[in-house]
Amino acid sequence: MSTDSSTRLPGAARPLRPAVPEATVARLPVYLRALTAAAEDGVDTLSSDELATAAGVGSAMVRKDLSHLGSYGTRGVGYEVDYLIYQISRELGLTQDWRVLIVGAGNLGHALANYGGFASRGFRVVALLDLDAARVGEHIAGLHVDSVDRLEQVVAEAGVHIGVLALPADAAQATCDRLVAAGVTSVLNFAPCVLEVPAGVMVRKVDLSTELQILAFHQQRRVFQVERHPVAGRSRVPLAEAL
């Protein structure tokens, strides 16, 4: 985002707590998932060590992260699962119902509309729009696909909070502009392009091919380190112990 919370408005009160670091925010959903799973298993207390294992991070980091939210643990015991779920949910704003609009009803749009993980965390897909008139009218996950022409009306009528762009790169910027003009200030972009937005609008990007490229970089690097086995076909290099 381009917003900077260090410039305070004169009138507005606020950060009594020094603001949660970005890196911590990015891990809270992971903790939340681990905690939810533990709760479903009937666990009612977790130590930072156990939570760390479940989340795939170190225990010091769990404690540091959680300390930014407050002192919600008990020394000698650990964290009460339900209470911590509540606190993290509140911090993330999941106690409210977020209305999400998906633009693009291709395979990815379908996948997103059908994704169960949204509803359980308070995200409600209120509409699915598509540019292709042929797809308008289809029914996906209880939603009827509407025309992107109605974007402004849908945003206004449904009170959309978050726009998801699941469409080709060449349509992304124009659609994003329309969302922003209609009042949307949070956008999740799956199109492989950089979006320009005014200050105060937050865009997060998920780029599938970027992820593969990062994997390729590391894999290449490991292959070089293990000194380029000249074995044709599958290279079953003993990485585990070599590194």
Place this chain on the structure above:
Amino acid sequence: MSTDSSTRLPGAARPLRPAVPEATVARLPVYLRALTAAAEDGVDTLSSDELATAAGVGSAMVRKDLSHLGSYGTRGVGYEVDYLIYQISRELGLTQDWRVLIVGAGNLGHALANYGGFASRGFRVVALLDLDAARVGEHIAGLHVDSVDRLEQVVAEAGVHIGVLALPADAAQATCDRLVAAGVTSVLNFAPCVLEVPAGVMVRKVDLSTELQILAFHQQRRVFQVERHPVAGRSRVPLAEAL
């Protein structure tokens, strides 16, 4: 990953260059995309400033990032687009052909199999497997959906480098174990769970609901900062100038 390159093997030579920082690696694909777009527009030189704008970062960061790869710019002029595309591609390992296996032929698997951005960057989807026998035999993007039972054979025969998990969380760990046992050392996980893998195997996670939760956090925060307008329905708060 769990590997640490600071522990050097006694015999192996290596890092003549101090290794590219992780944060830089994550941005190289973005630069690459911007450069490719520029090349298609017939541009043959870009300054760090222009590249920065196209990539959505600051120009100092572009220069610092590129300096980790070597001195590929010309003072007073900028970077030659084609040459830089080549250097970044080489660094990322995109000059080789990466064979990708997608497990899970649901909507997300379909979307991934159809995604054009892979092929253009040297990623070739060699197979699409599914757990659901009913889906086996379908044809997607020129691929016939095969049974997950054949995972090991496909990995061996096609020489799979990267496994992509596009399946439900409860099947992810077991499938990942099979990929790893079959020799795959890079995994891209779309399932909403933490995967345990041995050292030497790299997992990257893409989690759709995590991204929404991060957006929700920031949006909530902004709404609080602007002091909770009691306007019902759409809240058209003047965020841009308020922050």
Place this chain on the structure above:
DNA sequence: CTCTGTGAATATATTCACAGCC
């Protein structure tokens, strides 16, 4: 005079290590 490449300065993030509470 422009624009890169890079040290130095700053900001963020992670890890360590231990005091203090249960």
Place this chain on the structure above:
DNA sequence: GGCTGTGAATATATTCACAGAG
């Protein structure tokens, strides 16, 4: 004794600011 919460130490990342190449 076990485990949290947190300062201090370290590691990474970003930004600044300018010397020097073209």
